[in-house]
Amino acid sequence: MRVNTVKILACIATLSIHFFILSPLKSFDVHELQNNSNIPTQPVTTPLCNREQIRSGSWESTVLPHGAPYIPIDNWQKSCHRRERRDFNLPWNTYQWIPHDERDGKCVFSKWNATTFCDMIVHNTNNSSSIDNTATKEEVPITISFIGDSTTFQHYSSLAMLLGQTVTEREQHASRKNHQSVTKSTCHGAVTLSYLRDDTLDMMNQELILQKPNIVILNTGLHYRRDDILLRSMNRTITFLEKWQNNCRKSSFGSRRLPWCLPILRTTMPGHPHCDTYTEPQNNLSIIEPTIQTIAN
Numbered sequence: 001m002r003v004n005t006v007k008i009l010a011c012i013a014t015l016s017i018h019f020f021i022l023s024p025l026k027s028f029d030v031h032e033l034q035n036n037s038n039i040p041t042q043p044v045t046t047p048l049c050n051r052e053q054i055r056s057g058s059w060e061s062t063v064l065p066h067g068a069p070y071i072p073i074d075n076w077q078k079s080c081h082r083r084e085r086r087d088f089n090l091p092w093n094t095y096q097w098i099p100h101d102e103r104d105g106k107c108v109f110s111k112w113n114a115t116t117f118c119d120m121i122v123h124n125t126n127n128s129s130s131i132d133n134t135a136t137k138e139e140v141p142i143t144i145s146f147i148g149d150s151t152t153f154q155h156y157s158s159l160a161m162l163l164g165q166t167v168t169e170r171e172q173h174a175s176r177k178n179h180q181s182v183t184k185s186t187c188h189g190a191v192t193l194s195y196l197r198d199d200t201l202d203m204m205n206q207e208l209i210l211q212k213p214n215i216v217i218l219n220t221g222l223h224y225r226r227d228d229i230l231l232r233s234m235n236r237t238i239t240f241l242e243k244w245q246n247n248c249r250k251s252s253f254g255s256r257r258l259p260w261c262l263p264i265l266r267t268t269m270p271g272h273p274h275c276d277t278y279t280e281p282q283n284n285l286s287i288i289e290p291t292i293q294t295i296a297n
Contacts, residue, residue, distance in 0.1 A: 046105065046106070046107060046108045047107050047108070048107060048108055048109075048110060049099050049101060049102055049107035049108060049109045050107070053099050053100075053101040053102075053106070053107050054097075054099050054109060055099075056099060056100050056101070057097055057098050057099035057100050057102070057103075058097075058098060058100070058283040059095045059096070059097060059098075059280075059281035059283055060095065060096060060097075060098050061093065061094075061095055061280070062093075062094060062095065062096045063091050063092065063093055063094075064091065064092040064094060065091050066091075067087075067088055067089045067090055067091065067092050068088040068089075068092045069092075069112075069161075069162060070158075070161040070162060071088045071089075072161070073166060073167065073168045074168055074169050076169075095280070095281055097109075112162065114162060114163050114164065114187075117163070117187075118163075118186070118187035118188070118190060118191060121142050121144075121187065121190075121191055121260075122142055122187060122190045122191065124258035124260075141185070141189060141190055141191055141192045142190065142191045142192070142214045142215075142260070143191075143192045143193075143194060143211055143212065143213040143214055143215075144159075144191065144192070144193050144194070144213060144214065144215045144216075144217065145181070145194045145195075145196070145207060145208075145211050145213035145215070145216050145217070146193070146194065146195045146196070146217050146218075147195075147196045147198050147201060147203075147204050147207055147216065147217070147218045148196075148197075148198060148199070148201070148217075148218050148219040148220060148266065149197070149198075149199045149219070149220065149222050149223060150172065150197070150222075151219070151222055151266075151269070152195070152217070152218070152219055152266060153172045153195055153197065155217065155266065156193060156195040157171075157195075159193060160184045160186065160193050163184075163186040163187065163191075163193075164186070165184045165186060165193075167184070171195070172195070172197055175195060175196055175197040176197040179203060180196070181194040181195055181196040181207055181210070181211060182194065182195050183195075183211075192211075194207075194211050194213065199220060199222075199223045200220055200223065200225070200233060201218060201220050201233060201237050202233070204218065204237060204240055205240045208240060208241075208244040212248070212251075213244075214248065214259060214260040214261065214262070215260050215262045215263075215264065216241070216244070216262070216263045216264065217264045217266055218237070218263070218264070218265060218266065219265060219266035219267075219268060220233070221267075221268030222268060222269075241263050244261075244263075245261050245263065248260075248261035249261050270292045271292065272292060273291065273292070
């Protein structure tokens with residue numbers, strides 16, 4: 001891929017693969033966000049895990065003491081948990097991703113925290129000075145655009161709800177019907193999240209022009225297209241991203257805030273045959289990879 005990218009910080013790398021229950025982010029206390037409380041930062045003697053360290057790890061069971069990370073609004077998203085008679089407000093049994101190097105004491109994979117996320121996105125400056133965690137007259141909000149299919153919408157809605165927003169399926173349907181994005185203002189107005197339902201990325205260029213995002217998260221992999229059509233689409237997408245990235249960097253020249261100008265290609269999940277026979281994450285790659293490879297047989 002010809003698009004130039006910068007190294008993605010751990011939180012952003014984690015964001016691009018975040019899901020509601022099987023989350024690679026550690027436990028999150030929804031009450032801390034609702035109360036807008038700042039969590040005291042303890043001195044860190046062990047470095048944070050980098051991207052390479054995060055990739056190597058395993059899923060381990062855990063319990064979130066204050067309940068689920070957030071409560072979905074739509075009934076269909078609650079249905080499977082209701083069948084199991086699970087209460088979203090009671091201690092929540094789930095799984096968390098533990099890097100091997102963290103277990104060995106070589107790095108720290110920090111817990112998800114909304115305040116830290118907002119600080120990281122907004123406070124990354126081109127100098128050592130700090131700024132308020134609100135949008136100023138001189139600086140417009142940081143915009144994170146999600147462009148893609150219904151799975152991308154789940155990523156968008158998950159991040160929005162982790163930041164205290166309300167999201168419903170009606171927003172996805174409205175985006176698809178009206179061919180335009182829906183948006184949420186988060187981080188006290190300092191960060192805007194946008195989502196465009198675009199299974200083939202044919203409308204991506206108009207979204208880049210209208211939203212002028214700082215970070216773009218995109219994918220088109222779950223909807224089948226012939227290889228030649230897919231290749232033409234990806235080449236066109238790369239051209240649009242290159243133009244957007246160059247314009248983003250030019251428009252932010254001289255700003256005290258890091259412009260990001262970062263494209264993130266969300267990975268496509270492979271099909272999982274007989275997934276209803278699994279009751280927990282599978283950590284043994286030597287078992288699961290051959291199983292997935294037989295899906296076409």
